[in-house]
Each structure stands twice: as structure tokens, then as C-alpha cells.
Amino acid sequence: MADRDVRIYEVGPRDGLQNETAPISTDAKLRFIQLLADAGLREIEATSFVSPTAIPQLGDANELMARLERRPGVRYPVLVPNRRGLERAQAAGADALCVFTAASEPFTKANINMTIPESIDAAGPVVETAREHGWWTRGYVSTAFGCPYQGEVGEAAVVGVAQQLIELGVDELSIGDTIGVAGPADVRRVVGALTGAGIGTDRLAMHFHDTRGTALANVTAALDLGIRCFDASTGGTGGCPYAPGAAGNLATEDLVYLLDREGLSHGVDLDALLVAARHISETLGRALGTKVGQAGGWRVP
């Protein structure tokens, strides 16, 4: 991967939809995933094998994975919280797995009802099994820039959790600004601490939320630091559970516009991506609220 190549890791079908309360059909989700692949996305987090009681919206994970038409060269990771989820994911034929923890104890407790050490223990056998099979793995570190319960999160806490996930053997870490509070100086501080602890930028993805409009500013700072993988959600799905009505995940179309303008390669076609964005917007029955969704790309008349 050259220095001008950027990976866009699409989180819309999983992270983007998981908090939607109105049921979304498996058909609509599958169509969304196909349109994302049509647009050139090569990493699409498809669903989650959490308990259907905890997240009813993704309760169709078995059916979705069974019916998913996999394209060559496209990775479809799934979130797996524990052994039970691992068994379901294996049965569904998943070959790219994500595990989940956070840099803040009160968030981890509230979000998954575990301590951070317990969440690392839960992730252990998932990553171990994946490694035995040669599957790709990713570890999420949420609340790396701020926690809705404790406030500021120190970079030492991020490094501590990150190192434990690296020791488990994950291929990649996704460092998340779960509540969308970070600015570029925070990105420099946290990424600097991670690389200073020996974790290379090639193993780091950044997961920014645009809750306060800073996501692309943070991407800019992260690009300067050598980060080359960014999470984003087409159509801006996801919202922010801690700020109702506000934006959550960085919109993939906004990220693509910026990367195009920067002359960086990523393989995604903006027009085709906006087809996927409109599909999910219509599915959710909401107008497309992303900046590029509203304004379109730039075309001279």
C-alpha cells in the first residue's frame, strides 16, 4: 500500500444501523451492502453477532450472512462480543472478526456490562480462534478521546487497552472518538502515544464521529501523522446516542470528497456511493443529512 493509498472501512451496515429502532428488512440491508460494494468499498462491516435481545436491529445476522453475496476482494467483517457470538459467526461463515472494548471503565460497564479486563478476557478466545483459522481481526477501542460518563480520557488508558489487544494478536485497532469530542490536537496526542508505545500507524484505523463537526479536521491531522485507514458510515447513519438529533459517525461521502480533493487513492466512486446513501436514507425514511449528500460533489456546469 503506497503512502497515497487510503483504506475506507465502511461501518454503515453495522454501527450505522444498530441503534435504529424501526425494523429494517434484511433485504434492505443486503441491498445497502451490495450498493456499497458497487461503489468500490472493499471493507464493509456487515453485522454483529451480539445477542439479538441486546441489539434487535441486528438480530438477523445469521440470515444476512447466509444470503450475503460475497464479492472477490471485499472483506465483510462482523462484530463478535464473546464465545457464543463466535460460534454463530463461525456457523455463518464469517472470516473477519471484530472485538470490542473501550478506554473508559464507566463506558465499558454501561455499554457491555463488563470491566475493561473482562472485555479483554472475552475478546481473547475470539481472536485466538480467528488466528488459528487465519482470519483477519480488528479490535475496537471506544471512548479513546472522551467518555460520556467520566469526561476526558487520558492517552495512557488508550495505550494500555491497545497494547492488550495487540498482545491478543489483532491485526488492526480502530481508535474511536465515540462521542465526537476530539480535535486535531487530541489526535496528535493519542496517536503519538500509541506510536510511541510501538504500535505502528499501519495497524491503526481512526473512527471519528462528526458530532461537533470536527471529524474531517481530525482526519486531516491523522493523515499528517501517517494514518491510512478511516472508518465511516455511508449516509451518515448512526447518529449519536449521547446527543439526540446530532451527527454520529463520519459520513463516508464526506470522507470520500475530502480524500478525492487531497488527491489520495481509495477506490470509491462518489456518485455510486451517493446511490447507496440515498438507498439507506429512503430505507430509514429520513432526508440525507450529510454535507456531500446535500451539496453533491463538485461539478462545473
Place this chain on the structure above:
Amino acid sequence: MADRDVRIYEVGPRDGLQNETAPISTDAKLRFIQLLADAGLREIEATSFVSPTAIPQLGDANELMARLERRPGVRYPVLVPNRRGLERAQAAGADALCVFTAASEPFTKANINMTIPESIDAAGPVVETAREHGWWTRGYVSTAFGCPYQGEVGEAAVVGVAQQLIELGVDELSIGDTIGVAGPADVRRVVGALTGAGIGTDRLAMHFHDTRGTALANVTAALDLGIRCFDASTGGTGGCPYAPGAAGNLATEDLVYLLDREGLSHGVDLDALLVAARHISETLGRALGTKVGQAGGWRVP
């Protein structure tokens, strides 16, 4: 001004409101300006002495300036397009004037029905008179990053216009991404060309639009280059005439959040600014669409 001090130049009352079609009372505008000053803004572009036929919304410039309660330490620049506007602005007691041109001929023609040389000629006597009186002056260079008619705009065109305004004697240039297409690489290219031509960053303000979500990314790049003055519009007023429904001016509250998070000083209080934002939002009868307007600042419960 220390390197950690940033000037926020508020354009809401003029640039933000000028394209609103429903009449806004002079009372509501004056209240907006007072709330902006309450929030700590020290440069508030108040109105424009263009022809009331051209921009009816700002046809109350005489009355507004007559009734404006000026605070010590606050500058209230007004836009002045020509000699006639200069006479009106002088009679109204304005002591900070802005002149206007662009880096693209088709835009200048469509926007003010002049060629670029004609617009410089029109600005000449305005700046000359201002200098005789010791008034502060600013020159706007619009479409510095792209034009809705010609497309890309080369940095040489920006430098050419900028140098002519500097030769007239303006104190400051505001370099505008009028249609919101720039990314950080464009900012580095254009600012690099300007400073390379001998125009110091202390004479440059950047005027970014958030039409495609890149405004704060561009601010981040400009801060890295040493730029310390940014235009913004409280409540995100302004929109984009070339992309109906899309965002225009960078919202002041989004800029303030970023600068606060970066640890930079600017003198504006975010909570007080959101009071001004809500006032103008209610005046316009539209929900506050800015990111920080929706999410609020960050407070730990």
C-alpha cells in the same frame, strides 16, 4: 497577538443574512449583533452599503448603523462596493470598511457585473478614503478555491488579485472558498502562493464554507500554516446559493468548539454564542442546523 491567539471575524449579520428572502427586522439584526458582542466577538461585520435594490435584506444599513450601540473594543466593519456606498457608510459613521472582488472573471461578472479590473478600480477610492481617515480596511477575494462557472481557480489568479488589493493599501485580505470546495491541500497551495508572493500570514484571513464538510479541516491546515484569523457565521446562516439546502459559511460555534479543543485563545464564550445562534435561528424560523448547535458543547454529566 501571540501565536496561540486567534481572531474570529463574525460575518453572520452581513454575509449570513444577505441572501435571506423573508424580511428581517432591524430590531432583530441589532439584537443579533449585541448578542454576538455579549459572547465576546470583537469583529462583527454589521451590514453592507450596496444598493438596496441589489440586496433588499440589507436596505436598512443606514438605520442599523444609526441605532447600533457600539461597544468599546469591538469593530463593526461594513461592506462598501463603490463611491456611492462609501458616501452612505461615511454618513452612517462607519470606520471599518470592506471591499470586494474575486479571483474568477465569470464570478465577478455574474456577482457584481464588473470585470476584476473594474472591481479593483471601484475599490480604489474606498480604500484611499479609509486610509486618509485612518480606518481599518479589508479586501475580500472570493472564489479563491473554485468558481461555480469556470471550475478550478489557479493560485496565480488569487495572488494577482491579492497583490492589487494590497497595493491599494488594505489592512487585511479575506481569502474565500465561496462555494465550499477546498480541501487542506488546496489551502496549502493557495496560502503558500500568497506568502510566497510576500503577503504575510498576519494580513490573511480565511473564509471557508462548509458546503462539503471541509471547513474545519481547512481551518486545521491553515492554523498549521500560521493563519490566525477566520471568518465564520453564528448559527450557520448564509447557506450556499449554488447548492440549495446545503451549508454555506462555516458556523462560528463549530469554529469556537474546535479552537477551544485546540487550546487556542479567541475570547468567545461558546454558551453565550449559542444564545446568539438560537436568536437568529428563531428569527429565521429554522432549526439550528450547525453541528455544535445540535450537539452542544461537551459537558460531562
